[in-house]
Amino acid sequence: MGLTEAPLRLPTIDIAPHLEATQSNSSERAAVSKALHEACVEYGFFYLDISKYVDPGEPEELTRLAREFFFLPQEEKDKISITLQDNARGYQRLKENVTNGKADNHEGIDIYRPVGNPDKSKTLWGENQWPTIPGFREKYEQWVEKMRKLGMIVMEAMADGLGLKEDEWKEFRSQVEDSFWYMRIIGYPPLPNDYDGFSVGAHKDYGCLTLLYADPTRSALQVFLHRSGHTVTDVNGLPDEQDGEEGVWIDADPIPGCVVCNIGSMWEVWSNGLYKSTLHRVIHRGANYRIPFFFEPNFDANVKPLPAAIAQTGDVQVYKPVEYSKFLLSKVSYNFSLEGM
Numbered sequence: 001m002g003l004t005e006a007p008l009r010l011p012t013i014d015i016a017p018h019l020e021a022t023q024s025n026s027s028e029r030a031a032v033s034k035a036l037h038e039a040c041v042e043y044g045f046f047y048l049d050i051s052k053y054v055d056p057g058e059p060e061e062l063t064r065l066a067r068e069f070f071f072l073p074q075e076e077k078d079k080i081s082i083t084l085q086d087n088a089r090g091y092q093r094l095k096e097n098v099t100n101g102k103a104d105n106h107e108g109i110d111i112y113r114p115v116g117n118p119d120k121s122k123t124l125w126g127e128n129q130w131p132t133i134p135g136f137r138e139k140y141e142q143w144v145e146k147m148r149k150l151g152m153i154v155m156e157a158m159a160d161g162l163g164l165k166e167d168e169w170k171e172f173r174s175q176v177e178d179s180f181w182y183m184r185i186i187g188y189p190p191l192p193n194d195y196d197g198f199s200v201g202a203h204k205d206y207g208c209l210t211l212l213y214a215d216p217t218r219s220a221l222q223v224f225l226h227r228s229g230h231t232v233t234d235v236n237g238l239p240d241e242q243d244g245e246e247g248v249w250i251d252a253d254p255i256p257g258c259v260v261c262n263i264g265s266m267w268e269v270w271s272n273g274l275y276k277s278t279l280h281r282v283i284h285r286g287a288n289y290r291i292p293f294f295f296e297p298n299f300d301a302n303v304k305p306l307p308a309a310i311a312q313t314g315d316v317q318v319y320k321p322v323e324y325s326k327f328l329l330s331k332v333s334y335n336f337s338l339e340g341m
């Protein structure tokens with residue numbers, strides 16, 4: 001059946017009741033937590049309505065600043081190249097990022113949580129490199145702070161949706177409250193029709209939660225629902241049960257006032273596979289900018305299935321523990337190399 005079935009649509013969830021917890025909105029909050037739970041079981045993807053949290057002018061200003069940067073001559077952009085730092089923080093040229101052995105048709109700036117003792121000889125452990133455009137750093141740092149707080153709010157709502165008790169949440173929270181967050185500012189030129197690759201090839205996100213501010217271009221971000229013949233393994237390197245015979249790519253077109261949200265592989269581990277981190281890819285035929293913010297675990301988090309999740313998945317721990325830092329490093333070191341794929 002696959003492609004002829006009824007259109008699949010990702011759910012939209014308004015986070016407003018969780019922005020301010022009051023006695024009177026506790027049933028609304030519970031409904032939101034339940035909706036998050038269902039979206040994560042079913043899709044691993046949803047729209048998060050943040051219109052009561054973010055003024056639309058804010059990401060529009062970020063887009064304007066991004067345009068100003070990406071319109072600079074190549075040699076100006078290369079002054080903050082990732083190769084001058086820790087091979088992760090800074091600017092990457094068009095086709096420098098690699099996914100599934102193919103160069104991606106995008107350029108971007110990657111910013112990570114700063115570290116106290118930077119050492120650029122260690123991958124990921126250098127310093128962020130910001131454009132010198134007036135206001136750029138300041139505006140983007142404000143955005144990071146906003147998204148980081150939002151990430152924590154959503155994590156708490158999700159923990160509630162999964163049924164964690166107060167003390168279980170406290171334990172869980174300690175694994176993410178010093179999030180090793182990550183932000184990308186991505187410039188997409190139109191993907192040529194004859195290009196043997198993608199704007200971003202099919203992948204899963206690595207950590208907890210991605211909060212994507214997307215430009216209006218349609219059919220750009222595509223989400224893989226129900227299974228195909230892809231040879232993808234899960235976070236533990238096991239064959240992924242998502243990879244059956246059939247599947248369908250659906251468009252996750254932007255909705256005004258919402259960020260597109262998806263869960264990363266660490267949620268798959270915490271939930272013992274109850275929540276799936278879903279494959280997605282980008283085929284961007286327009287020319288514009290997108291800003292994903294990745295709310296991730298603490299760098300040193302040891303991620304393992306939560307007892308509450310094991311209890312809901314047949315009382316058997318299926319997923320092995322994962323050290324987030326090792327997992328992240330293995331991913332990032334493949335992102336900029338066509339070797340060893």
Ligand SMILES: N=C(N)NCCCC[C@H](N)C(=O)O
Nearest residue numbers: 097098099100203205206335
């Ligand atoms: N979730 C993150 N960090 N997204 C960044 C890009 C994903 C594609 C990357 N080349 C890859 O193969 O993973």
Ligand SMILES: O=C(O)CCC(=O)C(=O)O
Nearest residue numbers: 184186200221282290292
């Ligand atoms: O630009 C997009 O729509 C999504 C980008 C993405 O999936 C990523 O950077 O991980």
Ligand SMILES: [Fe+2]
Nearest residue numbers: 203204205280
């Ligand atoms: Fe992604």
